[in-house]
Amino acid sequence: MATPRYTLDTTLPTGHSNSVVALQFSPDGKFLASGSGDGVLMVFSTSTWKPIKRYVDASPITAVIWHPTFPKTLICGYRSGDVHTVNFESHLLIDDCNKVWTDKVGGPVHCIASDGTGTKVALSYGSDVAVMEQYAISVWTNARNLPEPPSLPGLDEELPAPVACSLHFVEDGKLLVASYLGHGIMRATFCWDIDLMELRWQITPRTCNIASSALSPDEKIIIVANLYDGLDWYKIPDHSFSRSIPLRINHNVPIPVLLVDGGKILLVGGTSGNMKVLDADTAETIQTLDHGHAKSDFQISLNDTD
Structure with a gap:
């Protein structure tokens, strides 16, 4: 049996008023994003564990991923069916994120995935799965839905x-x-x-x-x-x-x-x-x-x- 490998490092005050449903480290390990049922997206610095960004939406967050190639960029899904591409550039404490692009799908977002290049993004929403291409940070193209799986x-x-x-x-x-x-x-x-x-x-x-x-x-x-x-x-x-x-x-x-x-x-x-x-x-x-x-x-x- 292997010996224990993890020890408590810190406890973070999240700034959330509802359950945290998504936690994601950035690809470079410098940031931690948390999303919750109160619609609040928080970004923490992993060097200080202090919050550096806060973004609020009216709908509960249901899924969060970091974009694998666009720096300081998150893709967030919401119960409302909104999908936000959120980019933050400055390191000012707790201000709105600098750029947010909004797309809409036909149902609550359940999960999001991106391929290693960031070119392809997959979204599960409602009872559908959509696959689309993202060649620019603000533009998704060629969206197609997978067939319903066979019974x-x-x-x-x-x-x-x-x-x-x-x-x-x-x-x-x-x-x-x-x-x-x-x-x-x-x-x-x-x-x-x-x-x-x-x-x-x-x-x-x-x-x-x-x-x-x-x-x-x-x-x-x-x-x-x-x-x-x-x-x-x-x-x-x-x-x-x-x-x-x-x-x-x-x-x-x-x-x-x-x-x-x-x-x-x-x-x-x-x-x-x-x-x-x-x-x-x-x-x-x-x-x-x-x-x-x-x-x-x-x-x-x-x-x-x-």
């Missing part, structure tokens, strides 16, 4: 359409892997050819629902948090189930999963104020981080080997 055998065709809860670009942005959360029914992870808008392959889950997923850096393993009994590992090359470990699951709250440290470590969120640190290869628990039940702040834990 699995034996399911009622009249049931509501599933929702894509995790998106991952693979094979240099040629394919998009989408994990779908059904409405009380079994759904799967599907891989789409973006150019042809055709289904390339699918993985049928061993349990009833997929809530979120994490893709390994070598694109060979996808780890899924289900809404039934825990975590499942699937092999992408042959689309097969590999292993499962049990976790206590609150059926109403999808928990996040994230691979870090080159895919060696799996971080798993919890519904009671804690987070598990797992060895991604052996599925052994390395450490449990207890963050309590604080409602007005969040904590940063650092890897003590970095």
